[in-house]
Amino acid sequence: MKHDDPKMIDALAAEYVLGTLSGRARRHFERWRSKEWHVERRVQAWEERLAGLALRLSPMRPSPHVWSQIEKRIGANAGARSTPPPRQRVAPWQAIAASVALLAVLVGGFFTYRSVVGPDLLALATVTAPNATESSWILSADADLRHLRARAGGGARAQAGKSYELWALPDSGAAPVSLGVIPAVGEIDRELTDAQRLALRGASKVAVSLEAEGGSTTGAPGQVLFVADRIKRA
Amino acid sequence: MAPNAPQNSAGRSPVAAPDVDADDLELTRLIAACAERNSQALRQLYDRTAPQLLACMVRILKRRALAEEALQDVFVSIWQRASQFESRRGRPRAWLMSIARYRAIDVLRSERAELYREAEIEQLPQLVTEGGMDWAGAGRSAAALARCFELLSPDQRRGIELAFVEGASHADIARVTHQPLGTVKSWIRRGLGSLRQCLER
Numbered sequence: 060m061k062h063d064d065p066k067m068i069d070a071l072a073a074e075y076v077l078g079t080l081s082g083r084a085r086r087h088f089e090r091w092r093s094k095e096w097h098v099e100r101r102v103q104a105w106e107e108r109l110a111g112l113a114l115r116l117s118p119m120r121p122s123p124h125v126w127s128q129i130e131k132r133i134g135a136n137a138g139a140r141s142t143p144p145p146r147q148r149v150a151p152w153q154a155i156a157a158s159v160a161l162l163a164v165l166v167g168g169f170f171t172y173r174s175v176v177g178p179d180l181l182a183l184a185t186v187t188a189p190n191a192t193e194s195s196w197i198l199s200a201d202a203d204l205r206h207l208r209a210r211a212g213g214g215a216r217a218q219a220g221k222s223y224e225l226w227a228l229p230d231s232g233a234a235p236v237s238l239g240v241i242p243a244v245g246e247i248d249r250e251l252t253d254a255q256r257l258a259l260r261g262a263s264k265v266a267v268s269l270e271a272e273g274g275s276t277t278g279a280p281g282q283v284l285f286v287a288d289r290i291k292r293a
Numbered sequence: 294m295a296p297n298a299p300q301n302s303a304g305r306s307p308v309a310a311p312d313v314d315a316d317d318l319e320l321t322r323l324i325a326a327c328a329e330r331n332s333q334a335l336r337q338l339y340d341r342t343a344p345q346l347l348a349c350m351v352r353i354l355k356r357r358a359l360a361e362e363a364l365q366d367v368f369v370s371i372w373q374r375a376s377q378f379e380s381r382r383g384r385p386r387a388w389l390m391s392i393a394r395y396r397a398i399d400v401l402r403s404e405r406a407e408l409y410r411e412a413e414i415e416q417l418p419q420l421v422t423e424g425g426m427d428w429a430g431a432g433r434s435a436a437a438l439a440r441c442f443e444l445l446s447p448d449q450r451r452g453i454e455l456a457f458v459e460g461a462s463h464a465d466i467a468r469v470t471h472q473p474l475g476t477v478k479s480w481i482r483r484g485l486g487s488l489r490q491c492l493e494r
Binding site: 069070073074076077078079081082103106107108109110111112113114116117118119120121122124125126128129130132133217219220222240242243244245271272273276 | 332361363370377384394396398453482489492
């Protein structure tokens with residue numbers, strides 16, 4: 060495939076937007092699009108050209124449970140914020156605080172964020188990349204491992220068309236068990252199923268993988284980015 | 294491939310967009326508020342756009358339950374990616390629609406859709422002007438699209454519409470139209486080329 064031919068790029072962008080570019084070619088194009096602005100621009104042009112074709116459909120009202128699930132997944136159910144929080148610009152003191160926290164994690168290995176997660180949830184694991192520009196999460200759970208919270212740290216980055224997914228890695232060597240998609244921004248609260256709880260109980264490590272948007276479709280992790288130790292509880 | 298859809302039970306007229314620019318501005322404002330982690334803004338965005346996105350996803354996935362599950366993914370994704378919209382400076386409805394369509398297409402081509410194969414076929418949302426070309430409800434830029442779409446050959450139109458609206462693959466279209474795969478691919482390629490030329494004029 061010639062990658063520098065504008066006609067070819069445009070034809071691929073059109074078929075990508077249309078949906079007829081499929082399989083590996085589609086995945087490949089998605090990665091290319093997220094890296095190259097000139098490719099992205101052509102995709103956007105086609106998205107805008109063709110959108111009108113689908114805007115002609117008569118609308119359908121979603122069932123009420125759809126919104127409550129979304130609310131749960133973005134972690135907005137506990138007292139939705141009606142006013143925007145302060146801008147996410149990083150003040151110098153915050154940058155310093157973040158570096159200190161990162162250093163503590165790197166040096167100490169584990170870090171207990173009791174003060175951050177509140178009395179009911181205990182730190183479960185901290186997923187931290189060796190370099191500060193990479194994503195990191197603080198994971199916590201209640202004593203019974205029924206309730207999981209994943210909070211994205213300062214270095215977490217959203218990637219177009221991608222999702223991060225959390226996995227329990229059972230000590231038995233059994234296949235990783237998905238604990239669901241975790242956000243690159245903000246936090247998410249989730250009730251774990253019995254199967255997830257069992258897997259987590261028998262796992263001393265967790266992993267975060269990079270998946271196509273919405274999470275793994277195969278039931279197995281795609282590209283594993285981070286593996287972290289589960290914090291042992293007294 | 295899509296069964297001839299019965300009238301949508303809601304039977305409502307399309308979302309009228311008399312003032313598209315005001316709609317764009319409001320959606321852009323809501324997306325920016327989502328980037329600031331304002332979940333109320335996501336709710337408002339949902340109220341304004343979810344029915345339209347769901348219609349598009351049901352038409353692709355043919356199963357309401359599957360489409361509603363995928364719609365959740367779409368809004369979680371909008372929440373996560375809201376800050377990326379700012380840099381793009383495009384039209385918000387096209388952006389939202391793309392996120393929804395790509396998600397639906399991915400689900401359609403994944404094994405997940407297999408789980409729902411046996412399920413009862415749902416009522417599909419109607420193309421509001423099935424057969425006709427009155428696209429007023431779809432906004433101003435749609436008028437140009439409608440005009441250019443008319444200039445395509447009937448085969449090109451049908452191929453592009455099956456792909457875009459129904460999520461059909463090249464092979465699906467070849468099956469439905471009883472044409473060789475190569476012919477279908479060339480209809481679509483040429484159709485898209487003509488559409489682009491016409492829209493840039």
